[in-house]
Amino acid sequence: MSSAGAVSRTTAVSETLDMGSLPSYVSIWQGLVSRDSSTDTSHANDSLVCQSYSDATYGACNTSSIFRGTNVTASAITLTFTNAARGRTQKLTVRANRCKYSSSCYAGSDTDYSYEPWNGFKGTEAVYAAFTYWIPNSELAKLTTTGTWTATLWLSLKNKAGTSNAETDRGQTWTANITLTVKGPSAQIYFPAFPDSTPSVNLNLSNLPGSDNNTRASGSNTLDMCLYDGNDSTSSSMTLLFEDSVGNGDTTGRNSGLFSLFQYNVTVPSGRLDYQVSFVNPVTGSPQVVANGIPITLDTRGSGVATRNVLLPGYADVYVCIPAPLTFTTPEFVLSSKYRGNYFGTLTVTYTPSTS
Template sequence: MRWLAVLLAVLLVPAARAQALPLTDPVGIVQEHPLAYDRSGVPASIELLAPRTLLGYSADPARGYGSIHLTCRSATDAEHGRCPTADTGAEGGGRTGIALRFTERRSGMRTEITVTGSLQRAFADRACQNDLWHGTDQPLSSRYGPECAGQPPTGTGAALSIAGNELSRLVAGRWEAELVLDLRTEANGPALATYTFRLDLDISDRDAASIYFPAFDLATPQVGLNLHYDPISQTVGGHAALEMCLYDGAGSQSDYLGVTVSDSAGPSSSASGYSVWHADGGDDPTQRVDYTVTLDHGGARLPMANGTEQMLTGIDRVRLRLVALPGMSQPVFCVPTPLSLDTPRVPISSKRPGHYRGGLRVELRLPPSRP
């Protein structure tokens, strides 16, 4: 009988040493964050730095990586982020809100949005309840680091994000912002690295696209033709203006807008295409007053044929109007397209005296949604 003896050698490595964080020296970054979405589905958040993104780590406390903190370039101006510009010395847990200015490319509108950030302190061994990380978030701009089991932190991670409720404050448009944060270890020391985050948000709001009549808010416009009698020529005619603004739900950046104006009574037998009729009824010319409709787009007067779509182009070049649309928390820019209703002069004897009424229907067609 033969026996084979096997000697087993087992090397035990302490868990903390086997899973130690890697040596990491601070290095500046530039991140691009392009994102397109519709306001009907605002993202839950935009993550700029995932929690515990390692900014710096060394097992040697003398490197000072346990005191890393992030500061803004200005404590008063939100153009690149507004937050403390030096070590605050704040102790205890917490997060930091950074006011960041977003600018809408088309209109120049500005809105400040809060970016939320925090620091997480790391340790050379599992001193914090068998973990390499302290369990409490620390403010971004404080070099304070809590100890664990009498040991100081030797590394720092960070988290940085924009919450969905902040994003919901941005109306449709192309919004841009740049956040700049400097990394420091000493209270009055130089910046060791710079973190730059460039955000480009292409936001649509297709469900909110609308035809807005500023003088009537939510009500259906009631417009008179402003007919005036000329006793010398014994004719009647007039002119009426109706302010109208088109909101495309895309920050007024659509390639085109299709507008159709139609007589609510249907096709008219008049050459002008639009008519109002005597309130007592009747279908002969004496019971009808004819008028024309003209739309002003960027200074160009466009005759509107009854029921025929008019394509409006150059939307990205016309002057916009800031309005507060019903049901929206923020003002938006729309494309002014005022309507002119002109009644050519006709002999007063050719029309039956009395009250005339009619209606117009205005329709807006948008380009297909962008992918």
């Protein structure tokens, strides 16, 4: 039965969460009062209670009023969130404070946010209850799968008169439809062998036995590479650009498309080693030679595009990336044509997935 002066509420809560930088909490209600403009002081004893003590579909907590004076310590509600696209559910704890109008209702850690409920209702000095509900940072961190998570918090408004055990159902409900959109890692190139550092690749040069008295050399090496588009490899296309850093090196006579290593402080061709780069095209599944400074665009909409599950650094969940391992090949050259010593260079790979 409805009670004069009591109010129902339906609230839409929508937040986008970045896994790498979660907020302190997500607010559901902040110091909202349980009555309208009536002067019925019995609202000081109002409580919001769950529909079930154990079923977390709409929130699991006490199903009867708890009135303990001016303030009630923050309590816990277990609520089920669903990620329909990924077929997953996760129970989160919603924190709740109940207080009188003259007191502060706290959210977050109970101390880092203070709200004066009477700012939202100034019509009378009569006492009434105010409610603050939120999802703390520690609970948000449990949503380790990207996508849209939804839940409905459904509470009933009840009243316990004074210190007696008489409880009245005010016939009003408070409902919060909550949508949390979780964003995972941004688009990135992932090198599994170097999850936390810049890859270092040796060209594995070796002389060729029997070649003009071992006077020639060549080399080859591979590097595992996987491309993550920020949305589980659902982008329709990607562009790859491979470039080297020449610095003060001399590229005279370098074949078109090749990349180079240089000896420090040597600016003549004899202090340069040229190499070729190829990658396994994830669309065709075949090796493809790339040209220095010329972008390659691939259509990744087909179902035949290779994918792979990986654990990206700093994230607990599994994400889908597109493998594109690299091969570095040094063409045969005459050893005496190059200076002795170490050669160094930088290869930059720029990966640009589509936004659709």
